[in-house]
Amino acid sequence: xxxxxxxxxxxxNDFLLPEQDCIKPVTFKSKSQSKNxxxxxxxxxxxxxEVSKEGEVSKLDEAQVxxxxxxxxxxxxxTAEAVLINLQSYEQILEKISSKKPDEIxxxxxxxxxxxxxxxxxxxSVSETKMYLSHYLKTCGVDYVFDLNFSRSVMQIEAxxxxxxxxxxxxTTPLISSxxxxxxxxxxxxQHNLVDCFSKVKSPMQIMGxxxxxxxxxxxxxxxxxxxxxxxVMPCFDKKLEASRPEFSSPGDPNSRLVxxxxxxxxxxxxxxxxxIDFSCSIPDSYPLASSQKNYPHxxxxxxxxxxxxxxxxxxxxxxxxxxxxxxxxxxDIPISDLISPGNPNVExxxxxxxxxxxxxxxxxxxxxxxxxLVGVAVYGFRHLQTFIRKLKSxxxxxxDYVEVAACPGACANGGGQLKDITSVPSSDSKFKSQITNxxxxxxxxxxxxxxxxxxxxxxxxxxxQNLDLSLVPSDTNSDHVHPKxxxxxxxxxxxxxxxxxxxxxxxxxxxxxxxxxxxITSW
Amino acid sequence: MPDLVQVQVxxxxxxxxWKARWxxxxxxxxxxxxxxxxxxxxxxxxxxxxxxxASLASNSLNWVCLLKLDHAHKRAVRSVSxxxxxxxxxxxxxxxxxxxxxxxxxxxxxxxxxxLEGHENEVKGIDWSPSGNLLATCGRDKTIWVWEAIGDxxxxxxxxxxxxxxDVKMLTWHPKEDILVSAxxxxxxxxxxxxxxxxxxxxxxxxxSSTVWAVDFDPTGNYIASCSExxxxxxxxxxxxHKSEELEFHNDSDWECVLTIPAGAHSRAIYSLSWSHxxxxxxxxxxxxxxxIVVENGYIATGxxxxxxxxxxxxxxxxxxxxxxxxxxxxxxxxxVDLSNYSLVKMEYxxxxxxxxxxxxxxxxxxxxxxxxxRANWLATSGDDDNVRIWHLSP
Numbered sequence: 001x002x003x004x005x006x007x008x009x010x011x012x013n014d015f016l017l018p019e020q021d022c023i024k025p026v027t028f029k030s031k032s033q034s035k036n037x038x039x040x041x042x043x044x045x046x047x048x049x050e051v052s053k054e055g056e057v058s059k060l061d062e063a064q065v066x067x068x069x070x071x072x073x074x075x076x077x078x079t080a081e082a083v084l085i086n087l088q089s090y091e092q093i094l095e096k097i098s099s100k101k102p103d104e105i106x107x108x109x110x111x112x113x114x115x116x117x118x119x120x121x122x123x124x125s126v127s128e129t130k131m132y133l134s135h136y137l138k139t140c141g142v143d144y145v146f147d148l149n150f151s152r153s154v155m156q157i158e159a160x161x162x163x164x165x166x167x168x169x170x171x172t173t174p175l176i177s178s179x180x181x182x183x184x185x186x187x188x189x190x191q192h193n194l195v196d197c198f199s200k201v202k203s204p205m206q207i208m209g210x211x212x213x214x215x216x217x218x219x220x221x222x223x224x225x226x227x228x229x230x231x232x233v234m235p236c237f238d239k240k241l242e243a244s245r246p247e248f249s250s251p252g253d254p255n256s257r258l259v260x261x262x263x264x265x266x267x268x269x270x271x272x273x274x275x276x277i278d279f280s281c282s283i284p285d286s287y288p289l290a291s292s293q294k295n296y297p298h299x300x301x302x303x304x305x306x307x308x309x310x311x312x313x314x315x316x317x318x319x320x321x322x323x324x325x326x327x328x329x330x331x332x333d334i335p336i337s338d339l340i341s342p343g344n345p346n347v348e349x350x351x352x353x354x355x356x357x358x359x360x361x362x363x364x365x366x367x368x369x370x371x372x373x374l375v376g377v378a379v380y381g382f383r384h385l386q387t388f389i390r391k392l393k394s395x396x397x398x399x400x401d402y403v404e405v406a407a408c409p410g411a412c413a414n415g416g417g418q419l420k421d422i423t424s425v426p427s428s429d430s431k432f433k434s435q436i437t438n439x440x441x442x443x444x445x446x447x448x449x450x451x452x453x454x455x456x457x458x459x460x461x462x463x464x465x466q467n468l469d470l471s472l473v474p475s476d477t478n479s480d481h482v483h484p485k486x487x488x489x490x491x492x493x494x495x496x497x498x499x500x501x502x503x504x505x506x507x508x509x510x511x512x513x514x515x516x517x518x519x520x521i522t523s524w
Numbered sequence: 525m526p527d528l529v530q531v532q533v534x535x536x537x538x539x540x541x542w543k544a545r546w547x548x549x550x551x552x553x554x555x556x557x558x559x560x561x562x563x564x565x566x567x568x569x570x571x572x573x574x575x576x577x578a579s580l581a582s583n584s585l586n587w588v589c590l591l592k593l594d595h596a597h598k599r600a601v602r603s604v605s606x607x608x609x610x611x612x613x614x615x616x617x618x619x620x621x622x623x624x625x626x627x628x629x630x631x632x633x634x635x636x637x638x639x640l641e642g643h644e645n646e647v648k649g650i651d652w653s654p655s656g657n658l659l660a661t662c663g664r665d666k667t668i669w670v671w672e673a674i675g676d677x678x679x680x681x682x683x684x685x686x687x688x689x690x691d692v693k694m695l696t697w698h699p700k701e702d703i704l705v706s707a708x709x710x711x712x713x714x715x716x717x718x719x720x721x722x723x724x725x726x727x728x729x730x731x732x733s734s735t736v737w738a739v740d741f742d743p744t745g746n747y748i749a750s751c752s753e754x755x756x757x758x759x760x761x762x763x764x765x766h767k768s769e770e771l772e773f774h775n776d777s778d779w780e781c782v783l784t785i786p787a788g789a790h791s792r793a794i795y796s797l798s799w800s801h802x803x804x805x806x807x808x809x810x811x812x813x814x815x816x817i818v819v820e821n822g823y824i825a826t827g828x829x830x831x832x833x834x835x836x837x838x839x840x841x842x843x844x845x846x847x848x849x850x851x852x853x854x855x856x857x858x859x860x861v862d863l864s865n866y867s868l869v870k871m872e873y874x875x876x877x878x879x880x881x882x883x884x885x886x887x888x889x890x891x892x893x894x895x896x897x898x899r900a901n902w903l904a905t906s907g908d909d910d911n912v913r914i915w916h917l918s919p
Binding site for chain 1: 641642644669672674680682683684721722
């Protein structure tokens with residue numbers, strides 16, 4: 001499993017020093033008050049039974065380590081890999097589909113990078129890809145297929161507000177984006193000074209979880225959280241770690257996750273192949289195809305104006321936040337495109353790494369009416385992250401205002417969970433390497449040049465008027481379900497911005513994981 | 525028969541000495557230790573360090589400790605490396621997880637001017653590329669970090685390489701090009717190259733049956749020597765390196781082990797190895813009737829947990845390539861061999877010197893030949909006896 005560099009660096013299997021305690025302290029239920037020593041028998045099935053002196057036999061629970069435990073530990077994520085495979089695999093989804101009860105629904109949220117990846121792999125247009133994905137999932141028994149761009153827009157609007165408040169408060173430290181779980185995991189374990197600067201707004205995936213799992217009168221989602229099985233399809237494996245964070249459980253039901261399971265884009269393909277769905281075959285003629293889109297002018301896919309922002313596959317949060325802040329703080333109207341390519345006299349775009357890499361970009365907005373500047377920085381890839389961390393520590397980036405960080409070079413189109421052009425790649429062969437680069441850059445351009453890169457055109461109200469189902473047509477198999485109206489739910493929330501409900505819905509927190517390292521330091 | 529003679533014992537460290545290495549000019553030795561200090565040593569009269577036996581008789585070989593940097597790190601200092609172009613600045617790697625860059629201030633005193641952080645725990649190896657532009661570090665977190673010097677003793681991380689599956693023990697740069705070689709607890713050696721601004725693992729050399737403790741290039745950069753916990757030394761060659769102008773260090777299959785020095789001379793783990801700088805280009809020894817030649821490739825020094833130092837003389841038998849011209853058949857001029865006209869038939873070794881209990885009954889942690897060809901006979905070693913020792917090879 002290809003975790004990002006940030007996550008991989010934090011995983012260690014020790015062999016020189018005593019193994020760090022990676023298993024959480026086992027808690028014992030004191031069932032029996034008896035002080036008598038008991039014995040433990042192992043059944044033929046390999047189950048453990050405790051036999052008390054009185055002859056009472058009770059089955060013992062297996063000690064379990066889950067992902068959340070691993071995240072809370074400073075040691076390895078190695079153990080987590082094995083756990084991940086059990087808890088967050090597409091086989092789980094197959095099982096869920098086959099054992100689905102009448103009062104349960106299965107909801108998929110699809111990331112735009114996933115759509116871009118499928119679109120390039122199968123040479124389909126973006127809208128065709130969305131339709132195919134939605135269609136095939138629904139034929140498998142999935143009830144709703146949602147577009148992550150809906151909640152991403154919600155996240156971006158809130159992140160912009162958070163940043164504007166941050167600037168108004170006069171804070172001198174940069175605000176750092178926290179939607180990349182690879183960076184969050186690395187920072188919590190190894191770079192604590194980053195954690196203090198993190199944006200507290202939830203990631204788009206978790207905000208989607210909030211919409212889906214928060215039961216409210218406006219949501220029309222009449223099912224309790226535990227009856228909704230929410231699957232997110234993401235470009236990276238690190239999102240599995242994010243989904244397992246303890247703070248991302250459903251309000252009112254700690255046993256239900258906001259996102260029950262994360263699979264990568266490539267695992268979605270595996271899921272399809274397990275279900276004997278050949279994505280390269282066209283869908284039946286009876287299904288309304290792209291040409292008949294006009295018959296569904298108010299289709300569920302209509303998010304924001306179907307317009308590409310040309311922002312990169314990181315998601316455009318940096319550009320959107322800067323645009324909103326320039327408007328709010330300087331009353332400057334700057335089109336997003338001016339933050340992506342040069343041309344605007346008030347905007348300077350600089351590539352400041354040694355190799356002028358696109359993965360370390362500074363966007364500087366100057367207020368023509370004052371000497372003030374807004375500096376936004378995009379830092380993608382682990383090594384540029386290191387450069388940024390060095391600057392943060394040496395305080396040589398005091399002028400940075402907003403920093404968007406991602407663990408993967410080139411950000412999310414290049415995520416470890418994306419489809420690969422070729423099945424197995426000899427890493428040493430540079431020819432294959434450039435083939436991969438081509439595939440990834442095609443995915444990137446498909447993303448940036450389509451509505452997958454769309455950014456919110458206004459405030460929450462503009463979003464709330466949109467629906468978010470990925471499909472172009474209402475699901476034929478689930479017409480009896482009441483359709484969720486997340487827009488109405490959003491309207492309600494925004495009216496109560498100061499409520500704890502809003503905070504729980506939109507915000508999260510981070511944990512500093514203290515290292516066990518110091519405990520183990522020997523005299524040398 | 526060449527003979528290795530101990531010339532000086534440098535006492536002072538208060539803990540095992542992990543590494544002793546020469547500066548680029550070869551007139552100073554830097555050492556680092558479990559006592560958390562870094563020391564710099566020099567003969568009172570550095571000019572006495574020449575390649576002849578007469579220098580051994582000279583009384584001017586009194587070595588002094590020029591510099592003692594106590595508490596250089598919070599934990600043991602595992603390795604040090606001089607910046608090669610000027611030979612002033614040096615870098616240190618420590619078990620405290622950090623690397624230090626040390627430079628002289630206005631009053632010529634060394635101070636730590638930059639700390640490189642990033643490794644999760646013990647940093648084991650550090651080496652500066654010959655151009656001085658790149659600095660590589662490796663450690664217990666299985667990673668290798670490549671840093672680029674961007675001026676003013678500041679560095680930018682240009683790569684974090686995670687392909688090794690275990691502890692990376694040591695790394696070293698190719699003598700001429702930006703090619704890196706690393707040795708690991710995963711029993712492999714990896715070759716790393718840069719392409720389009722990205723560092724990648726271009727080859728894996730498997731053959732050792734246990735931890736690879738150290739690697740070193742020969743002065744031409746055509747061969748890699750490695751030593752291992754399995755008590756053997758191996759020499760690896762790139763099949764294409766003699767043929768093409770640019771080194772095509774591309775594929776695992778391009779690499780072959782051309783020589784294995786079996787366990788025997790060393791009975792236990794070999795921790796360190798160094799390829800001498802006697803010949804910048806292999807020296808012609810003899811020309812055989814069939815036009816093939818025998819060349820000398822210098823000496824390999826090894827040391828490890830059996831407390832012995834071994835010196836091997838390395839030579840190779842080369843056959844002329846099919847396209848060879850009559851001019852070359854008359855033999856190489858000036859004793860300098862243009863390797864591109866020959867291909868390797870066989871590489872050979874001869875144990876020429878063995879010092880038992882070179883650091884008393886203690887492990888030998890490092891052996892290091894003087895990099896200056898005019899001082900190539902000088903060897904610095906360090907061990908668990910807390911000492912650095914200076915040796916001279918009389919060829």
